[in-house]
Amino acid sequence: MEKQSLLQFLANAQRNFIHFIRISIFIVMAWIGGLKALPYEADGIVPFVANSPFMSFFYKHPAPEYQSYKNPEGKTVQKNIDWHISNGTYLFSYGLGTVIVLIGILTFAGIWSAKLGLIGGLLTFGMSLVTLSFLITTPEVYVPNLGGDFVTPHYGFPYLSGAGRLVLKDIIMLAAGLMVASDAAQRLVKPFSNS
Structure with missing residues (x-):
C-alpha cells in the first residue's frame, strides 16, 4: 500500500476507529x-x-482491617471468605460488576444510538475518574518499603506496584470515554446544525 493510500485510508476510517473504541470499551x-x-x-x-472516600461506605469494616483477610489469587481461606461476607465485599462486587457491564453495553450501543452512546461515554469517563482517584487514596498502588537499597530507594511515589500500573491504564479509558461521548454529541447536534 502506498503512503498516500494509507494516509487516505486512515483519514477516511476515523468513524470506524471510533466504533472500534466503543467495541474495545465494551x-x-x-x-x-x-x-x-x-x-x-x-x-x-x-x-x-476500602480506602476510597467515594466508595468506602459500601463496606462494613474500615480500612486497613482488610489487610488481615486477603485471599491470594487462586486460594480460598474460609476465615477470609467469612470476613468478606460480613464486610459486604461480594454483594458490593456483584452490584459494581452489573454497573460496569451496563456501562459497556451503553457505550457499545453508541454504534447505533447516539443518545445511548453519549450516556455510555460519559459514564466511562466518570468511572475512570473514580478509578484514577485510587492513585491518591490507595496505599497498595505504590511499591511498599520492604527495606530496599538505602541509597536508591525504589518505593512509594512514583514507583507503581502491579495494582498501580493497572489503575494508571484507566487514563486511556478516560480519554476513550470522552472520544466516544464527543462523537455521539456530534451526531446528536448535527440534525440541528443543518436546519
Missing part, C-alpha cells in the same frame, strides 16, 4: 464487570474500595 467492561461476580476479583478490589 470488551473491557463486560469482561472485568463479569469477573466481579467471582470471589477472587471481589477480594482484589477491596483495597481500592
Whole structure:
C-alpha cells in the first residue's frame, strides 16, 4: 500500500476507529464487570474500595482491617471468605460488576444510538475518574518499603506496584470515554446544525 493510500485510508476510517473504541470499551467492561461476580476479583478490589472516600461506605469494616483477610489469587481461606461476607465485599462486587457491564453495553450501543452512546461515554469517563482517584487514596498502588537499597530507594511515589500500573491504564479509558461521548454529541447536534 502506498503512503498516500494509507494516509487516505486512515483519514477516511476515523468513524470506524471510533466504533472500534466503543467495541474495545465494551470488551473491557463486560469482561472485568463479569469477573466481579467471582470471589477472587471481589477480594482484589477491596483495597481500592476500602480506602476510597467515594466508595468506602459500601463496606462494613474500615480500612486497613482488610489487610488481615486477603485471599491470594487462586486460594480460598474460609476465615477470609467469612470476613468478606460480613464486610459486604461480594454483594458490593456483584452490584459494581452489573454497573460496569451496563456501562459497556451503553457505550457499545453508541454504534447505533447516539443518545445511548453519549450516556455510555460519559459514564466511562466518570468511572475512570473514580478509578484514577485510587492513585491518591490507595496505599497498595505504590511499591511498599520492604527495606530496599538505602541509597536508591525504589518505593512509594512514583514507583507503581502491579495494582498501580493497572489503575494508571484507566487514563486511556478516560480519554476513550470522552472520544466516544464527543462523537455521539456530534451526531446528536448535527440534525440541528443543518436546519
